[in-house]
Amino acid sequence: MTFYTPEEYADMLICYGYCDCASAQARNEYITRYPGRRVPNVAVFDRVYRRLRETGSVLRQNTDMGRPPINDEEQDNDIVQRFRADPTTSTNIVARDLGLSQWRVWFTVHTFGLYPYHYTPVHVIEEGDPARRLDFCRFLLNADVEDPDFLRNILWTDESKFNKDGITNYHNAHYWAPKELRNPNKKRVKGSQRRFSVNVWMGIISNHLIGPYFLPDNLDGESYENFLRADLSDLLDDLPLKLIRDMWFQYDGCPAHFRRSVRNWLDTNYPNKWIGRGGPLPWPARSPDLTPMDFHVWECMKSLVYSEPNPVSSLEDLRERIVDAANKMRTTLTTGVVKTGLRRRVRQCIRNRGGHVEHEL
Incomplete structure (x- = not known):
């Protein structure tokens, strides 16, 4: 020094x-x-x-x-007990209540091996869901053992809304600048009264990304059936013939998917080879953590669409960003996203007896 x-x-x-x-x-x-x-x-x-x-x-x-040694065991115990009694409290609150400096509280909790962690948000699992999730995961693992290409042959599909403002995590948003500038007071547009959104359908199979296809904002069974009959085959034209021949079709159980004529179309075009509500292989409700569309595709797509500093200016701009994001993803997509990532989640779900998996991955 x-x-x-x-x-x-x-x-x-x-x-x-x-x-x-x-x-x-x-x-x-x-x-x-x-x-x-x-x-x-x-x-x-x-x-x-x-x-x-x-x-x-x-x-x-x-x-x-240097920091002076701390030997007040009674104060140390008071600080640690506060965090054990309420693990959600903050060092600022404990320091204020005990009349100590925040540094003193930080030093003590770290000395005792306590560290702050973030919560992992998870979806709701209702009664009966764990058993259905277990049956589904066991089927996938058994099919994967019998046919190593089975997981790669599933076309995972889903719809998602993209709006003008997107979702910004300001907790992790930073702007780096030279220290002499002090606080540059940068600003970023958060929202506006003029709102619009698009409903996007996409799919993923092996290392192929299908779509995007823009559906009506208010999707009903008739619109979804028209999409399957008139547009799905065009979206799948670039896939290898063998992949199309061995393909399983997957979707979740939203009302538009459960239309009887939609299920009849799937029974005709994918006999005993589709996954969904009321299908040969039932899709377990409330299981977004078990489809690569939710745990990979939508997360990456939205981070790319909303990563630009300039806000979305129009509906056409939003559509262009979605198409550009999909093209960027295609350049890096591998079969490991579907096969390795899904297999890991399925095994974790079985270990957790059908419970949540995202907080342990």
């Missing part, structure tokens, strides 16, 4: 004030004025100014030599 004389500290403060508290500029000014002296780090200028304001002296105090 480097120490400076009071005279050097005073000259640093002069340069710091002369440059309007911009550390990098103050360092350059110091080098110009005192060419024969040691060159301090940029951070030294901030620290000596802060030390003068807080302690009335430019010299280091004992507290600057």
Whole structure:
């Protein structure tokens, strides 16, 4: 650790004030004025100014030599008990209630091996769902053992809404800038009163991404049946013939999918080879964690669509971004997304007796 004389500290403060508290500029000014002296780090200028304001002296105090040892066992126990009694509390609240510094609380909880973790959001599982999820997962694993290509032959499909504003996680949104700029106060558009959305259908099979196809915003059974009859075959034209011949069709159990004429069409075109509500292989309700459309495709698609700093300007702009995002995904898609990722989730679901899996992956 480097120490400076009071005279050097005073000259640093002069340069710091002369440059309007911009550390990098103050360092350059110091080098110009005192060419024969040691060159301090940029951070030294901030620290000596802060030390003068807080302690009335430019010299280091004992507290600057390192953190003092903490030997108050009673205080340590009080702090730890607070977190054990309420694991959702914060260091700020505990410090305020006990009349301690937040650093003191942080030091104690880390000494006792306590660390903050984020919750993993999961979907609702209702009564009876675990048993149906277990049956489905066991079937997939058994079929995968009998036919190593089985998981790659399933066309997983789903619909998702994309709107103008998207979803932004501001907790993890940062803007990096030089320290001398202080707070650049950057802004990002959060939402607007003018709203629009599109309903997107997509599918994934092996290492092929199918779609996007834009469905009506309010999807009903008739619209979905028309899509299957008139447009699905065109979307599958680029697939290898063998893959089309061995294909299983999967969808979830939304009302539009459960239309009788839709199921009849699937029975005709995919006899005993489709997965869904009322199908030869029933789809377990409330299981988005078991389809690659939810745990991979939509997550990647929306992160690409809404990653641009400029907000979506129009419905046409939103559609173009969705198409561009799908094309980007196609360049990196591998069979491991479906086969390896799904197999891992299915096995974890069986280990959890049909319960949630996402918090353990």
